[in-house]
Amino acid sequence: MISKRAKKVKPSATLSIDTKAKEMKAAGIDVISFAVGEPDFDTPDNIKAAAIKAINEGFTKYTPVGGIPELKNAIAAKLQKDNGLDYKPNEILVSVGAKHSLYNAAQALYSEGDEVIIPAPYWVSYPDQTLLNDAAPVIVETREEDLFVVSPDQLSKAVTKKTKAIVLNYPSNPTGFTYDRKALEAIAEIAVKNNIYVISDEIYEMLLYDGLKHVSIASIDPEIKKRTIVINGFSKSYAMTGWRIGYAAGDAAVIKAMENIQSQSTSNPTSISQKAALEAVNGPQDFIPVMLTEFDKRRKYLVAELNAIDGVSCKMPQGAFYAFANIKAYLGKKSPNMEIADSSAMALYLLEEAAVALVPGSAFGAEGYIRMSYATSMEKITEGLKRLKSALQKLA
Structure with missing residues (x-):
């Protein structure tokens, strides 16, 4: 019998989204993931x-x-x-x-x-x-x-x-x-x-x-x-x-x-x-400013592009490598297959419709938002944003 303690908790939403995205990738689907907080840089050689x-x-x-x-x-x-x-x-x-x-x-x-x-x-x-x-x-x-x-x-x-x-x-x-x-x-x-x-x-x-x-x-x-x-x-x-x-x-x-x-x-x-x-x-600390400079470029680009999408707003983050975007304007809208009742539904819709993986704000105790990690390449950020915008435009 499973303990009461174990029944109190749920699996990590960030890792759950990433797992589903990886399953889609294994099936040959080109998924762009903004889900996991993991630098895309390699560990320094030293x-x-x-x-x-x-x-x-x-x-x-x-x-x-x-x-x-x-x-x-x-x-x-x-x-x-x-x-x-x-x-x-x-x-x-x-x-x-x-x-x-x-x-x-x-x-x-x-x-x-x-x-x-x-x-x-x-x-x-x-x-x-x-x-x-x-x-x-x-x-x-x-x-x-x-x-x-x-x-x-x-x-x-x-x-x-x-x-x-x-x-x-x-x-x-x-x-x-x-x-x-x-x-x-x-x-x-x-x-x-x-x-x-x-x-x-x-x-x-x-x-x-x-x-x-x-x-x-x-x-x-x-x-x-x-x-x-x-x-x-x-x-x-x-x-x-x-x-x-x-x-x-x-x-x-x-x-x-x-x-x-x-x-x-x-x-x-x-x-x-x-x-x-x-x-x-x-050892040498010169790796950190190099990585930070690249994250900064992505940060500014991602936030500017999110704010250019109708119904989406995002304040400029001060640190880490996440953008926390407000998508409340889309709650209650519908696609042919589902209603966007909450941020979890939005995350599922974007994964299935646009092959874009991100994490719903509800996982962080903040309904009406989505978290996007920019710890991924500029090329993927650019393509991912195009897909996201296209998918949002299909909602009515």
Whole structure:
């Protein structure tokens, strides 16, 4: 019999869409996918070379559960240099991707009866990870006109005696928007006042445009730092999605609890991937601005073309590699075969009619929107937009 816990959650919508798109491709259909948040760049050669060297040198055994000391030290140095954060190695845990880091934090912090505030639009796994750990997600809907940033007033109204944590993601998946220092200071004040943890997912920190600089909420002051678990990793900034290395930094007692949990699930992260991550953080960083420059070109083109389509609007994202487009004008319209009742129906229609894969806003707690990843070639973006526009024009 399937457990009650397992029945609480649903599969990742982003991966479900991608799976169907791949099935269509396998059947010979030319599908253009805007669905998955994965850079289309290859992992830099120096990082791959470090992994090959590790294999050739026989670095293929178990490592310490929480990561090899040299990688933890390198991450600590990175956090100090880039974020102004001082963490000791025992305050850092290396895990099997940032998603694993998030899950470890949920396991270590949440209990039955706890509430976890999650601003929407949210990354698809936050509510389900909360449910899997017997806590209740409290969804706070942000507004497009506020650039999908949760306000202090909204946050204060959502706080109760049961509130255990707030989950932040900035720059955001799916919206591409971020929080500036002033907004983070207001959130920090509320968290400290109410003794609430902040789970700060900063996986897209290096992917910001127009001269914007990332600020970690943990850097605001020592009091919020005590209550913050910083989550980050290597997947997005270094095109290392398949290598599965993420990390968490925070209070030593929480990190130790997370490590104990990890010891009973995955044990250590892959030894070879840890050596690759070490090279990523210590080696040349010139790959990142090259990738960011290309993403920036795609960002501007995609958003301009979306806004040129009747009934579609899209604000210019500040970071990550997603455009979050408003398609509310099309809800209630029909094709010969279906009614576009919601964003899920729109995603299905576009996949079947135009062979364009994207993710419905409902997967992120924001009905009436679609998320399009521009982590794909300009050629595919151009063709995909043509198909999308043609398919929308067929709706009446």
